[in-house]
Amino acid sequence: MRLLPLFSAFLLLSGCSANWGWYVVNPATPQGYNNLKFMLSGLAYTVQLSATAIAISIVVGLLVALPGLSPNKWLRGMSRAYVEVVRAVPILVLILWVYYGLPPVTGITIGVFWAGVIALALSDSAFQAEIFRAGIQSIARGQYEAAYSVSLGYVDTMRYVILPQAIRRILPALGNQLVYMLKMSSLVSVIGMQELTRKANELVVSEYRPLEIYTVLVLEYLVLILIVSAGVRWLERRLQADERG
Amino acid sequence: MTETAPIIQFQQVSKHFDAFQVLKDINLTVQKGERIVICGPSGSGKSTLIRCINGLETYGSGDIFVKGTRVEPAGLTQVRGRVGMVFQQFNLFPHLTVIENLMLGPMRGKGMSQAEARQIAEAYLARVRIPEQAAKYPRQLSGGQQQRVAIARSLCMEPEIMLFDEPTSALDPEMISEVLDVMAELAETGMTMLVVTHEMGFARRVADRMVFMDFGEIVEVAPPQTFFTAPESPRAQDFLQKILNH
Numbered sequence: 239m240r241l242l243p244l245f246s247a248f249l250l251l252s253g254c255s256a257n258w259g260w261y262v263v264n265p266a267t268p269q270g271y272n273n274l275k276f277m278l279s280g281l282a283y284t285v286q287l288s289a290t291a292i293a294i295s296i297v298v299g300l301l302v303a304l305p306g307l308s309p310n311k312w313l314r315g316m317s318r319a320y321v322e323v324v325r326a327v328p329i330l331v332l333i334l335w336v337y338y339g340l341p342p343v344t345g346i347t348i349g350v351f352w353a354g355v356i357a358l359a360l361s362d363s364a365f366q367a368e369i370f371r372a373g374i375q376s377i378a379r380g381q382y383e384a385a386y387s388v389s390l391g392y393v394d395t396m397r398y399v400i401l402p403q404a405i406r407r408i409l410p411a412l413g414n415q416l417v418y419m420l421k422m423s424s425l426v427s428v429i430g431m432q433e434l435t436r437k438a439n440e441l442v443v444s445e446y447r448p449l450e451i452y453t454v455l456v457l458e459y460l461v462l463i464l465i466v467s468a469g470v471r472w473l474e475r476r477l478q479a480d481e482r483g
Numbered sequence: 484m485t486e487t488a489p490i491i492q493f494q495q496v497s498k499h500f501d502a503f504q505v506l507k508d509i510n511l512t513v514q515k516g517e518r519i520v521i522c523g524p525s526g527s528g529k530s531t532l533i534r535c536i537n538g539l540e541t542y543g544s545g546d547i548f549v550k551g552t553r554v555e556p557a558g559l560t561q562v563r564g565r566v567g568m569v570f571q572q573f574n575l576f577p578h579l580t581v582i583e584n585l586m587l588g589p590m591r592g593k594g595m596s597q598a599e600a601r602q603i604a605e606a607y608l609a610r611v612r613i614p615e616q617a618a619k620y621p622r623q624l625s626g627g628q629q630q631r632v633a634i635a636r637s638l639c640m641e642p643e644i645m646l647f648d649e650p651t652s653a654l655d656p657e658m659i660s661e662v663l664d665v666m667a668e669l670a671e672t673g674m675t676m677l678v679v680t681h682e683m684g685f686a687r688r689v690a691d692r693m694v695f696m697d698f699g700e701i702v703e704v705a706p707p708q709t710f711f712t713a714p715e716s717p718r719a720q721d722f723l724q725k726i727l728n729h
Contacts, residue, residue, distance in 0.1 A: 378572075378574075380574035381574060381576065383539050383570065383574060384568075384570065384574035384575070384576070384636075385576075385587075386537075386538075386539065386559075386563060387537060387539070387563060387566070387567065387568040388567075388592050388636065388637070388639075388640050389560060389563045389564050389588055389592025389593065389640060390588065390591050390592050394591040394592070398587055398591060399576055399587075403576075403577065403578050406578065
């Protein structure tokens, strides 16, 4: 239902101008069908890239956030410095730096996929760390005290008491990051990753129909992200229902 | 009372928050099985005093021993295994069911199997008279029920000492007695108890000794009959007049 106004705008636009050439992506024709198939063949990469990167960035983000909450000022300082430095680098610059800069420095050649994953995960981890810090700080002191008073150590207190509650609270923010990551994965096309945006670019070069092809690209991201949003919202509802019983 | 080694011992314990002295030269010895009620005006250091026993607060100078173990960061797990605590705000784990709240400590703190922990949890839940609430989440229970769950959660660790930090202060009046009854029953089993409370009826009924604190120091220690009828210090007289005649 949410898509309805968008869809009608789409029809309106398509009918109003001779400059549109939807044949390039019309699935009824063999050419259009092949073009669409070509464009969609980037989907798996986009999804794999984003999913791998977010999984890594959540873990790294948590590992950066925890020392940031320590009473030790050196640990706090290290966490802070990581967040500030990583957050200050534009994602596109980080992608270029990891792909072209890291191999000569380390002597290890990395493929575009892993270069993309590393750059996206690194960049996102700084934001994840801030999200986790906010979530953990929002849990009342009494929860730690109750956990300590039944002999739980720091790790078990975090794992069984604090994080399950913090994650419920930061789920909307985590959903945001996931959406952001899906969109930012398009930047990895600059180093030649064959994901959705790269495929669209290549098709534009051979078909000279940027308007239609990029419109399809927009719709590809839109559908992907609406599905992800629905998934996050479902998870939120489920976890809340859990707490209410 | 048999004279054995004390179960808790405070020796010249002091604590500062910057310039403000929260605890002043505290000396207190508690024998096994004793029921101590600590009272005094708010801000007098009562809560801080009992929170020092299981290391939720640190203290600046002096020594606290629980069964001969000094309370300090290194020995805290050992001390916390022996000391249960009930909080004013219950502090139940909201994301866990009642039975899971009870089982967490035995499983993760004591390394019990799930089956063992469940057995113990069910037994203590029955003892605080809410076995039927096992599968519910804390927020589905009344305040009184939540506090009884919190008591059961502590008892599941089979502690030798129970600390109560104003256990009925956050409760609606009609729920206070159900919690106090459970505590009085616990007292009858011979549990060593330190209770910070304003419930003077409970104190009279259960306490072996009253500890009266003001401005971070212990002003008076006396059996309840003496304390309530003939308090020695003017500060205790003043305090009792205020809370008994309201």
